[in-house]
Amino acid sequence: MPHSSHRLIPSTSSGRLPNKLPNKLLFSIFGVLIITLSACGGASSAASSGPVTLTFWSWVPNLQPVVDSWNATHPNIQVKFSEVTSGQGGTYAKMFTAIKAKNAPDLGQIEYQFLPTFEGTGGLADISQYIPAGTSSKFVGWTWNQVTQGKAVYAVPQDTGPMALFYRKDLFTKYNISVPTTWAEYADAAAKLHAANPSCYITNFGATDPGWIIGLMWQAGGRWFRVNNNAWTVGINDTASQQVANYWQGLVDQKLVKTDADWSDAWYKDLDNCGSSTWVSAAWGANTIISNAPDTKGDWAVAPMPQWTAGGQVAGNWGGSSTVVFKDSAHPKEAAEFALWLNSTTQPVELMVKGAQLYPALTSELSSPAVNTPSDFYGGQVVNQVFGQVSSQVDTQFQWGPTMDQVFTDMNDALGAAVSGNGTLSQALDTVQTKTVNAMKAAGISVNG
Amino acid sequence: MQESINIAQKSPSRSARFKRFWRRVKIPLMFMAPFWIVFLAFFIIPICYAVYESLYKTVRSGLGLGPPSVVFAGFENYAQILHDTNFSTSLLRMLLFGIVQVPIMLVVALILALLMDSAVVRFKTFFRLSFFVPYAIPGIVAALLWGFLYDPGVSPVVALIHNLGLHNFNFLGSNSILWSMANIVTWEWTGYNMIIIFAGLQAIPQELYEASRVDGSTGLDVVRYIKIPLVAPAIVLTAIFSIIGTLQIFSEPSILRTISSNVTSSFTPNYYVYNVAFVNNNFQYSAALAVVLAIVTFVFSFGFLRLTQRQAGLE
Incomplete structure (x- = not known):
């Protein structure tokens, strides 16, 4: 033990240290600490007259200029935009926490698949009273169904994610493979391509973003959630979904697809070389390829997605999102006004179409020149002509359940295990079905069966 | 030492006793305050809050699309x-x-x-x-x-x-x-x-x-x-x-x-x-x-x- 000097300060304080000073010092120390602690506590929002400031969380690329143009014309409602990571990349977690802590932003971006889950937290504001009559007819019909519950309106639709086939035209030409129109042809193309060039794969079967495979099951006729007699019927492992699972299991088993995690560096790199020579993706995926595979400019083209029956015309949908107003917003009226402007006015919608390649939910824009311009990146193809065509082929009755947070987590875990050979994709669906029904029952939600 | 014996013999009133007590602990308290305040705010209170939260559960009803309610659940979470x-x-x-x-x-x-x-x-x-x-x-x-x-x-x-x-x-x-x-x-x-x-x-x-x-x-x-x-x-x-x-x-x-x-x-x-x-x-x-x-x-x-x-x- 080192003999340190314990007695640097005399232990009896008689007389030496002045008695007046510590009182003040004590208070100032407490004071500083309290101020510091309360500063961590977050903003207080007092509704006052004068300019209103709204906060807005979104991950749509290049949104700042859109918000700027609103701020320039609306001096009394200023929107402060925070660019956040994608919903499942962490923003939903942040939103759940903020809802619980009652410091959520005024406005946020939420995908359709998560709207019922957020409605179930009680964290979204019903903005129906601020929505002028006739608004609903401005949007693609099914999107309005997704944002409403009876008379309540919880969001304003922004875009949709009809799915099509992005493919490397140059490689298909080079290896003399015809563009697949059915899933059987797609599997043949996978084999042919890999045989022609062993480092090339038809696509990446990502197990970490279930939205993608659910979109494929949507196309096949899978119906994960339905309401019958005021209770949910859960069909995660229904026949159509199993068909999709078994199809991909075959490709995974034959090692004809890569299995890098979705949105990982390896996954993005696959887009840029031939690791993913096709990608069945949503309209917004056009931007993903442009931003992450710049070297392949001019090599990609878009066609309708492969069909289960030859000559069929059915498409799936992946994502698409909406603008919500959170319940604790002090200015729901102004927030709703911004949400409506953003998604139902020509100028901002066209800016988003240009900046983020969104496929808008605003019907009047679908035929506009802004949406239907040829894209240099896609070899001059008018990409949205394909999406416009397949958009009408999406089964619009598909419904999302109220516990998608749990469903997506369990899907990730189960698909990941299946892809690494622990069980099959079909068994993964069974697992998620059981877990989902149990979780819903445990939470007190009515479930059939 | 001398001083404290004298004080004890005088058998003072309650408030005087408190005053002396306060004078004795004031400075040690002041030195410990930064630790205790931060320790309380970031360890003790969150731990107590976690234990408190763990005794409740969120219950939804019907289709689960309405605002949920939080009810006391006892040790249900622990049983789970x-x-x-x-x-x-x-x-x-x-x-x-x-x-x-x-x-x-x-x-x-x-x-x-x-x-x-x-x-x-x-x-x-x-x-x-x-x-x-x-x-x-x-x-x-x-x-x-x-x-x-x-x-x-x-x-x-x-x-x-x-x-x-x-x-x-x-x-x-x-x-x-x-x-x-x-x-x-x-x-x-x-x-x-x-x-x-x-x-x-x-x-x-x-x-x-x-x-x-x-x-x-x-x-x-x-x-x-x-x-x-x-x-x-x-x-x-x-x-x-x-x-x-x-x-x-x-x-x-x-x-x-x-x-x-x-x-x-x-x-x-x-x-x-x-x-x-x-x-x-x-x-x-x-x-x-x-x-x-x-x-x-x-x-x-x-x-x-x-x-x-x-x-x-x-x-």
Whole structure:
């Protein structure tokens, strides 16, 4: 033990240290600490007259200029935009926490698949009273169904994610493979391509973003959630979904697809070389390829997605999102006004179409020149002509359940295990079905069966 | 002393007694205040809040689309944990991890510390610092760095191994991912543990070495009979830190999950607690999990301490 000097300060304080000073010092120390602690506590929002400031969380690329143009014309409602990571990349977690802590932003971006889950937290504001009559007819019909519950309106639709086939035209030409129109042809193309060039794969079967495979099951006729007699019927492992699972299991088993995690560096790199020579993706995926595979400019083209029956015309949908107003917003009226402007006015919608390649939910824009311009990146193809065509082929009755947070987590875990050979994709669906029904029952939600 | 006797004889009034008491504790309180306020705000209150939350649950009704209600649930959440295979699997996984990784790390740390303490090694300061550098790198950054080295799409290491003919080699496979994490943890913490053991070695009095030399002991004898027994308390300490650290592993799974589909949401107990709260939005159940995890950690670390109390110098 080192003999340190314990007695640097005399232990009896008689007389030496002045008695007046510590009182003040004590208070100032407490004071500083309290101020510091309360500063961590977050903003207080007092509704006052004068300019209103709204906060807005979104991950749509290049949104700042859109918000700027609103701020320039609306001096009394200023929107402060925070660019956040994608919903499942962490923003939903942040939103759940903020809802619980009652410091959520005024406005946020939420995908359709998560709207019922957020409605179930009680964290979204019903903005129906601020929505002028006739608004609903401005949007693609099914999107309005997704944002409403009876008379309540919880969001304003922004875009949709009809799915099509992005493919490397140059490689298909080079290896003399015809563009697949059915899933059987797609599997043949996978084999042919890999045989022609062993480092090339038809696509990446990502197990970490279930939205993608659910979109494929949507196309096949899978119906994960339905309401019958005021209770949910859960069909995660229904026949159509199993068909999709078994199809991909075959490709995974034959090692004809890569299995890098979705949105990982390896996954993005696959887009840029031939690791993913096709990608069945949503309209917004056009931007993903442009931003992450710049070297392949001019090599990609878009066609309708492969069909289960030859000559069929059915498409799936992946994502698409909406603008919500959170319940604790002090200015729901102004927030709703911004949400409506953003998604139902020509100028901002066209800016988003240009900046983020969104496929808008605003019907009047679908035929506009802004949406239907040829894209240099896609070899001059008018990409949205394909999406416009397949958009009408999406089964619009598909419904999302109220516990998608749990469903997506369990899907990730189960698909990941299946892809690494622990069980099959079909068994993964069974697992998620059981877990989902149990979780819903445990939470007190009515479930059939 | 004189003064306090005088005071006691005067038998003062209550308020005067309090005044004197206040005068005596005022300054110590002032010095302790920064610690206690922060400790209360960031440890005690959150722990109490977690225990409180864990006794409630969120109940939804009908289709589950309306605002939920929070009701008292007693120990329901805890009962659920007993049947939660996600949680038990993650604990078992960490047990396996700890049994393999902790001894390896501590043996390496001990050997490095002994080398640093021996007379034969040159540039000691340089080596000591370079072994310690990984500890100074934040855990998230370390996981990211290693993630780049593991990711088959971008890693030069993986490319090299594949070029050597091992085409199926994968750091992120379902059987290898746990050990890839063990590698990150070992890299990060060996230097830290080495410094603790090294400090213990430095405190050994020189006389013992001189005496053993007189008795004719070799260098290895010194290590075996003097150095290791005398740093045993330091080794026990590092082992306890490592046990606690193992049960708290978080940044490795959360970073590697973004590049591998083999990291489940319940890969480690701590990561599971996080996912239940923030991804699945079930704060109450997550709070119960956190409380149970704390108890498990407590049991493991104190159990180990009891097992080793002789070596730790507690007996």
